[in-house]
Amino acid sequence: MKEVLLLKDGELALKGLNRSTFEDILVKNCKRRLARLGKFTFTKSQSTMIVEPNQPDIDLDEAAAIIRKVFGIVGYSRAAVCEKELPTICCIAQDYLADELQNIHTFKVEAKRSDKKFPFTSPEICREVGGYLLSKNKNLSVDVHHPEMTVTVEIRDQYAFIHGNQKKGAGGMPVGTNGKAMLLISGGIDSPVAGWMMAKRGIALSAVHFASPPYTSKRAEMKVHELLSKVAEYSGRIKLYTVHFTDIQEAIRDHCPEDTFTLIMRRHMMRIASALAEKDGASALITGESVGQVASQTIYALGCTDQAASLPVFRPCIGLDKTEIIDISRAINTFETSIQPYEDCCTVFTPKHPKTKPTPALLQEVESVFDWTELLNQAIATAKEEWITQEEGI
């Protein structure tokens, strides 16, 4: 039996004249992600995208698992392809959905007839197919309001498609339809969530990680790789810049008052990230900050770090509670990796009593005791670049 995937794009249908550009990007994203399974043909048909494998040996379960994580798709179904003859449609509906029909009690049939030349009307199709399925499954009864399964029969120009319940997609906008931004990733719980949230709105990601060896370990860097590879399952590949941050942190320790360590560090991170973002063609920065979560994320502290960035800073977690952030991180499977206990640069030289109500003027004064230009330029110039893709076997 031949099968296809049917993808529904939601919000894109509302995009007016840009719609076809957005759909092209969505198709490109799907194709790139499905490439390792083989070749597929994509056909647009109103708000449905038909994805047809070109080889018989392609694993559609795996294809569906990949599609589930592509932004811009609100729902998808795996459907059987069949000839446009009513008796054949009945038989294939029974065959194709037999396992699922056995385990439920109520169903209904819905017909969509885009080929208006088809000799039966939608209600007639529903009646025929519904009656046939009832006769074959003694456990079933029809419930048109709250069925456990809706069997959909779509009569298209060349074939009919038959499928059960539509599954929920990742939603959002296709990655790449809203430009690119650079994620500051530490290895904690929040930053991967922030990256995922912005990718969901169609923003392509690059990322910057600050490493301070030997205060931070190789394992902390490996952890960041792992987190990004999980985000990449949704966002597509991510260019990661790893910045050697030790010298700057040591200079902060040597020249600044202890209660400003973290703030000065955050400001330098913003400066470096802004420079790398511009080099990378990204138009904004993304952080996982949530207001009031820690001393460096008070409304005053955020104002001070914001001032050091030369690009807009997106903070999608800003109004979320920690538990809400954790819920998302569990849903996107980054939580268990995030909580591995390795030092990151934010925990090096942590002040005992950090300033919670700093002013930009104060920090500028503190920063003015040392000329940071050379260290910053060096950190930007020596940042290590690499592509992070989803891990093998996922």
Place this chain on the structure above:
Amino acid sequence: MIYFDNSATTPICRQAAEEMMKMITDNFGNPSSRHEVGLRAFQAMKTARNRVAKAIGCSPEELYFAPSGTAANNTAIFGAAKLMKHFGNRIITTSLEHPSVNEPLKALEQNGYEVIRLPVDRSGKLSLSSLRNALQPNTIFVSMMLVNNEIGVINPISEASKLIRSLCPRAIIHCDAVQGFGKIKVTPGKLGVDLLTVSAHKIHGPKGAGALYIKNGLHLPAYILGGGQENGMFSGTEATPAIAGFGAAAAALPIDMRTTYENVQYLRDRLVDHVTSVPFVAVNSPSDAIPYVLNLSVPGVPSEVMINALSDHDICVSAGSACKKGHRSEVLKAIGMDARRIDSAIRISFSRFTTIDEIDRFAEVFLSCAKRFLR
């Protein structure tokens, strides 16, 4: 590379690697199979058993191969508790055992056994007087480690066993000898124990093989059930490559253990002399600890920073124990170290292959790192 993390695991010696290769290629059979290739695997198991038994100082019939030291400890503890449950419920151990002893004991505690954890003296040693006070007629089982994995303290097991035998003759005595095997004599007869655990990968054998000595006549109930391998004690198809490698590693142990010990002692002392020439290095291991393990601190330089810095110089060491990530060392706490010293503790562990050049190079790099990060 300078590999000073031999208490975590050791590099596999040539003899073990060669033996394992044979088992992976020619002798891959299941030792329970009747055909030729199964027979070859069976023969290899037999040889390995003879070799390990000889190295321990027991008869091959008393030696049971296990998948790991942890599996052997679990079987020893759960088996002994079950066997003796009609005679009492009091179990005695030390407060510094490895998790593979401590966790099964915690499980027994939840099942109604009373577990007494003896404090150690200032040098980290099991205190015989507290053992004497803890022994009561309902004591059924005592488990004591021979050599501590974090600071290298050697416990007076023979003396303890004599005490136990005189006061509680019925109690079963177990010794976790994983860190001592291959370095000092672990002969069960001399130590006076009924059960003894060893592991292959601490003596330049592979991971995936350990062994439990069970004294002849002691009918320990099995804890892992199945096809009845290892006389029913450790069911599951035998990991023949690992076991054969274990045998080869045991056979390759130096005959003259005393001389090797003294060589390592010389190296350890040389290192201690060198690093204590500056005031900021503290030695946490007592001087009579096994010389293969040396625990040091540079108070103020966190363990992780020192480990990362040494790693950048291609030097491998551990913080405390490699098995317990992210916890403050109980062992160092027990011997009265303050938090600053514990948080900066690193464990350096040598092997019989350690050289003077490695020791000198280590001392030099270690001191330069300490100076750099001390503030």
